[in-house]
Amino acid sequence: MRDRSFTPSRMLIYLVVVLVAVAWLVPLIVVILNSLRSNEEIAQTSMIGWPLKWAFGNYLTAWSDFCVAQTCAGIRPYMLNSALVTIPATIFSTLLGAVAGYAISLWRFRGDQWIYGIVTLGIFLPQQMRLLPWTIVLRDTGLMNTLTGLVAIHTIQGLSFTVLFCRNYYVSIPQELIRAARIDGAGFFRIFWRIILPLSPPILVVTIIWQFTHIWNEFLYGVTFTTGQQQPVTAALIALSAAVADIPQHGVQSAAVMIAALPTLLIYLIGGKYFVRGLTAGAVK
Amino acid sequence: MPITTTRRRLLAGAAATLALPSFARAQGVKPRLTAISQWSAGSDGAAITALGKKFEEKGGIWQHSPVPGFTTEMMNKLRAQIIAGDPPACSQLKGPEIAAWSKIAPTVNLDSVVAAAGYEKVVAPDLAKLHKPGGKWIALPLQIYSTNMLFLSKRAMDKAKADKVPVTWADFNELAEKMKSGGVTYPIANGGTRPDDGQKFEASLAGISPTAYRAAIMNLDKKALEGPEVKAAFAQTRKIADWMDPNVGAQPFATNAKRFIDGDMGMMIQGGWAQGVLRNAGFKLEDFIITPGPSDNSKPVFLLNADAFIFWERKEPDLQAGQALMAKLVMDPAIQTMYSQITGSIPVRTDVDLSGEGWSDGQRRTAAALKDAVANNQAVLSLAHNMAQENGLTAAMIDVLTEYVKNKTIKPEQAATRLAEAVEGAR
Numbered sequence: 127m128r129d130r131s132f133t134p135s136r137m138l139i140y141l142v143v144v145l146v147a148v149a150w151l152v153p154l155i156v157v158i159l160n161s162l163r164s165n166e167e168i169a170q171t172s173m174i175g176w177p178l179k180w181a182f183g184n185y186l187t188a189w190s191d192f193c194v195a196q197t198c199a200g201i202r203p204y205m206l207n208s209a210l211v212t213i214p215a216t217i218f219s220t221l222l223g224a225v226a227g228y229a230i231s232l233w234r235f236r237g238d239q240w241i242y243g244i245v246t247l248g249i250f251l252p253q254q255m256r257l258l259p260w261t262i263v264l265r266d267t268g269l270m271n272t273l274t275g276l277v278a279i280h281t282i283q284g285l286s287f288t289v290l291f292c293r294n295y296y297v298s299i300p301q302e303l304i305r306a307a308r309i310d311g312a313g314f315f316r317i318f319w320r321i322i323l324p325l326s327p328p329i330l331v332v333t334i335i336w337q338f339t340h341i342w343n344e345f346l347y348g349v350t351f352t353t354g355q356q357q358p359v360t361a362a363l364i365a366l367s368a369a370v371a372d373i374p375q376h377g378v379q380s381a382a383v384m385i386a387a388l389p390t391l392l393i394y395l396i397g398g399k400y401f402v403r404g405l406t407a408g409a410v411k
Numbered sequence: 412m413p414i415t416t417t418r419r420r421l422l423a424g425a426a427a428t429l430a431l432p433s434f435a436r437a438q439g440v441k442p443r444l445t446a447i448s449q450w451s452a453g454s455d456g457a458a459i460t461a462l463g464k465k466f467e468e469k470g471g472i473w474q475h476s477p478v479p480g481f482t483t484e485m486m487n488k489l490r491a492q493i494i495a496g497d498p499p500a501c502s503q504l505k506g507p508e509i510a511a512w513s514k515i516a517p518t519v520n521l522d523s524v525v526a527a528a529g530y531e532k533v534v535a536p537d538l539a540k541l542h543k544p545g546g547k548w549i550a551l552p553l554q555i556y557s558t559n560m561l562f563l564s565k566r567a568m569d570k571a572k573a574d575k576v577p578v579t580w581a582d583f584n585e586l587a588e589k590m591k592s593g594g595v596t597y598p599i600a601n602g603g604t605r606p607d608d609g610q611k612f613e614a615s616l617a618g619i620s621p622t623a624y625r626a627a628i629m630n631l632d633k634k635a636l637e638g639p640e641v642k643a644a645f646a647q648t649r650k651i652a653d654w655m656d657p658n659v660g661a662q663p664f665a666t667n668a669k670r671f672i673d674g675d676m677g678m679m680i681q682g683g684w685a686q687g688v689l690r691n692a693g694f695k696l697e698d699f700i701i702t703p704g705p706s707d708n709s710k711p712v713f714l715l716n717a718d719a720f721i722f723w724e725r726k727e728p729d730l731q732a733g734q735a736l737m738a739k740l741v742m743d744p745a746i747q748t749m750y751s752q753i754t755g756s757i758p759v760r761t762d763v764d765l766s767g768e769g770w771s772d773g774q775r776r777t778a779a780a781l782k783d784a785v786a787n788n789q790a791v792l793s794l795a796h797n798m799a800q801e802n803g804l805t806a807a808m809i810d811v812l813t814e815y816v817k818n819k820t821i822k823p824e825q826a827a828t829r830l831a832e833a834v835e836g837a838r
Contacts, residue, residue, distance in 0.1 A: 169692030170669055173662075194451045195477040196460045257487060258494070265495040345480075350487045354476040365451035365479030375453070 161185065161380035168376045181377055188382035192375075194365045195354075201382050203355065204362035208342055209389070210273050211358060215280035216337040222281070223288020223333060228322050230289070231296040232304050233314065242293060248286030253346050256283070264351060271353045279351070280341045287340075288333045295329035296322065331400035339390045359386045443472040444733035446720070447492070448503035449485040451477035454687060458753040465746060471736050472729075482797070490515075498723035500730045501737055505719050506798040510544035512721065518549040519722040521738055525551075528742045533760040535785045537792055538717055550721040551741045554756035556682045557777050558714040558793045559614035559704030562689075565697065566674025567595045576702045580618055580647055583678075583705045587654050590677040598654040600676035602664030608813040609795025610714075611651050614680050616644035617712045618705045621789040628808075629792055629799050631838075636831040645815065645823035651680070652816045665692070672698045680704060682716065682796075686773040687755035701773040703780040706789070713784035716796040717759060761785065807837035 156174055164181040171178075190200035197203075229235075230242045260279055261270075269275030299322070307317045348358035363386055366379050394401075444466060450459045456477065463473035476499075478488040485503065492498050493516045504512060525531060525548045531539055534552065542550040561583075563576065571589035575582070587598035601607060617624040623640035626632040635641065656667065656676070665688050670676045672694050679685060686701060703711040720741060722734050740746050747758035752769045757778045765775045784790040792798040795812075797805050811833045815826045 166693045169665070170694075172669065173666060192452065193456055193460075194479065195456050195475055196463060196473075258490075261491045261494045264491075270491070270495045270497070346484075346487070349478055349480060349484050350491050354474075357479070361479045364484075365456075365477065 157380045157383055160376050161384050163377050165375050165377045173376065184377045184381035185385070187378050188385055192366065192378055192382075194357075194362055197355065201359055201362045201385060204357060204359040205386065205389075207273065207352070207356055208348075208359040211276045211280065211348075212338055212341045212389075215277045215284065215341050216334055218277070218281040219284030219288050219337055220330060220333045223285055224292045224323070224326060224330065225318060226285065226289045227292025227294075228296050228318050229314075231293045232299065232301065232322075242289070246286050246290045248283060249290065257346065257350065260347070260351070270351065271356070273352065273356055275351055276347060276358075279347055280337075280344070284337050284341070287336060291329055291333050291336070292326075295326070299325060328400045331397040335393055335397050335401055338393050342390050362386075440729040440732055441470060441472060442466075442732035442736045443727075443729040444474060444501060444737050445499045445730065446473075446475045446501045446503075446737075447478055447485065447488055447499045448475065449478055449480060449482060450503065451479045454754050458750050461749060461753060462740065462746065465740060465749070466733075466736065469736055469740070471733055482802075493723075498725070500725050500734050501720045501722045503718060504550065504721040505717060506541060506792065506796075507801045508797070509541060509550045509719065509721055511801050513544055513549055517724040519724050519734055521548040521551065521722060524548075524735065524738045525742070528739070530742045530760075533762045535715065535759075535761065535781065535790050537790060538715055538759070541717075541792070541798070542719060550719045551738060552717045552719040552759040553741055554718050554747065554751050554754060555759055555781065556684060556716040556756050556796075557703075557780065558610050558682045558716050558796055559617065559680060559712065560683050560685070560773070560777060561702050561704050562600075562671070562679040562681055562685055563700040563702070564600075564671050564674050564677050565699060566672070567593075567598070567677035568700075570594050570674055571677070576700060577705055578709050579707045580615070580705045581707075584647075584650060587650075587677065591654070595677045596675050597656045597670075598677040599651055600664065600667040600671035600679045601655040601659060602666065603659040603661045604663060605809050605813050606795040607664055608816040609809045610680060610682075610793075611816060612644060612648045612812045613714055613794050614704045615647040615651070616641060617714055617789075617791055619643050619647065619707050621706075621712050621791055624791050628794050631800070631804075631834050633831060633835075636834060637827050641827045641830070642823045645826045648812075648816065649819070649823065652819065655816075657817075664688075668692050668694065683757065683773060683777045684755055686771060690771075696772070701776055703776070710787045710789055711780035711783045713781050713790040714793045715790055716793045716798055718756075757781065804834065804837045807833040 159175070159177060160168060160173070161184055162180050162182065163175070163177045164179065164184075167178055167181070168175075188200055190202050191198060192200050194204075226245070230238050264270040264275045264279075267275070267278075269278065303321060304317060307321055312320065343360060344358070345360040345364065349361045349364070352358065352361075363379075363382055366375055366382055448459060450456050459475060459477075463475055466473045478485045486508075489498070489502055489504075489512070498516055530551075538552055538555075542548060542552055561577070567590050568574065570593040571586060572593065573586055573589055575586075577583040577586050590598040601611070613624070613628065616628065620640045623635055623638060626635035627638065627641050659666070664679065664681060664685065667676055668689055669692075671679060672689070683701075689699065690696070703713070706712040720737070722738065725731060725734070742760075744758065744760055744763050747760055748763060748769075750756075751758050751774070755771075755774065757765070757774050761778075761782055763778075765778045781790060794800065794805060794808060799805070800808065808830060811826065811830045815821050815829075821829075
């Protein structure tokens with residue numbers, strides 16, 4: 127058998143893949159290197175360069191030392207805030223999306239397509255457009271400046287995506303399965319629990335990755351609807367970098383970015399192999 | 412909208428006058444201040460925290476919630492708090508936005524506090540006007556930056572064999588040419604951000620004619636916008652752009668600090684804040700010279716950028732007492748000194764003595780330039796830093812400027828027409 131890795135077309139594919147990977151990874155490498163260089167070193171040489179002296183202290187400063195206004199606790203407390211918003215909002219929106227997607231795809235009822243269309247319309251509404259309506263909702267529910275308010279917003283807004291994903295996935299489940307279960311006397315929730323949910327891991331992983339990444343990285347609502355010590359990690363990162371009339375803290379910034387990116391990176395590493403599989407499921411139907 | 416606005420403003424005025432005596436009444440309570448600003452980290456964060464410490468020393472409760480990010484984020488937060496019926500007792504706001512926002516919610520009339528402190532006499536007139544829309548003080552400026560200071564690299568000057576600091580644009584152009592032929596790769600060290608491009612144009616126009624700047628940029632006079640000075644300013648901006656590194660992308664100017672100090676780049680047209688950036692990056696004061704931006708009539712032209720606090724009406728006696736205390740502190744020369752020494756700006760008060768320790772040469776020169784410029788009526792409001800026009804108009808105008816800096820096929824005459832059209836369209 128011929129060694130396939132030496133055919134010219136294979137080589138070409140590898141070359142292209144490697145080039146694309148390098149192009150994608152260069153910014154990350156610059157950030158990693160800068161996270162290990164002192165601010166002074168970066169300012170006096172160049173943004174791109176090998177560390178002359180390893181500045182591991184950047185990570186300590188980023189994690190627990192740098193000041194946002196009068197609080198000098200690094201990004202640690204803000205990481206916790208982000209987790210307190212992201213985890214519940216991801217779970218709620220995924221579960222609700224699964225139930226709704228299941229109802230729309232397998233329990234056809236009058237106007238189901240309309241409901242599906244209206245819910246997914248949320249995908250196309252820009253964030254800024256929803257800012258004032260949410261302000262009014264939070265004011266009237268008394269949830270302004272609370273993390274609960276943010277969880278509610280992200281759960282409801284997340285439904286647009288989670289319903290879309292789950293509905294498209296469940297649509298490929300044969301109706302016969304549901305009918306058989308109904309003949310056996312199973313109801314809406316029992317079928318969901320016993321039949322649909324066990325079939326769902328690929329799509330649930332996709333929605334969890336999607337929701338987690340988006341909510342974790344969200345800035346606008348996070349900074350508008352919280353105050354002081356409750357702000358999410360994105361706000362703390364921006365605090366480090368937005369000062370125009372100030373010394374750029376590239377070293378500490380890069381370290382903070384690396385730390386803040388860890389949770390989403392972990393989620394991808396754990397669930398990544400399901401991502402493409404789940405995303406394309408039902409796409410051909 | 413306009414009808415309700417005027418009614419609201421009337422109500423606001425009435426409520427504010429009612430609120431004032433309660434400053435006195437509120438003596439018994441512990442003053443408390445809720446404040447929002449975009450100053451969260453770095454020297455900006457350190458300065459406002461130091462102000463908070465002073466507030467606490469005077470027996471107050473300081474509740475500052477920074478909104479990290481740029482002005483837009485801070486305004487989103489402010490809008491949300493106002494809609495929720497819970498505006499902060501005081502918030503950071505600057506330029507014409509003070510007048511615009513004062514129509515949305517009732518503000519506090521600070522006239523009597525300002526009069527008691529004799530503050531109006533020591534504030535540049537154009538600046539004072541911004542903080543008293545409708546004739547009443549509702550906001551207080553805190554610190555000033557000039558956006559058109561000229562920074563010269565000592566090493567680039569040596570390469571050009573030049574020792575004279577340029578005063579007019581002709582001097583400036585001559586020096587840039589000398590630098591170029593002396594082996595300086597780019598005579599201008601620049602950044603690629605929108606305000607950076609805007610600063611190049613505003614420095615050109617104000618330096619050519621402060622009168623034309625006032626008419627065209629501050630008063631949006633159509634004839635002035637398409638007048639010869641604006642065209643000349645665009646031509647000067649093109650010269651500057653030709654001397655800049657085109658590969659800067661959208662990076663901040665600080666990226667080029669090293670090349671500037673090394674003499675690979677020659678001059679920066681920047682705000683006074685650049686001094687702090689250079690110093691904190693570990694460069695020495697001997698490595699560069701700071702001087703007022705070029706001015707064709709040889710007298711300093713000062714492009715004002717000032718930060719301020721606006722005071723929102725609150726019914727709670729402790730917040731009202733906090734507002735009175737805050738107003739007093741912001742106007743206090745000692746507090747302004749402390750604040751500017753942390754951020755690298757200069758005090759709003761023109762009567763603060765900067766000869767003492769703690770001030771840098773750059774700050775002293777900036778303050779002297781402001782005094783001269785005010786005396787000659789040459790202190791004008793910066794467009795690039797949202798002092799001359801409201802945000803929407805500023806954005807439309809900067810669109811034209813930043814495209815002009817980057818697209819060298821646009822002629823100065825075309826640019827002037829485009830600028831006038833952008834103003835017309837955004838109005």
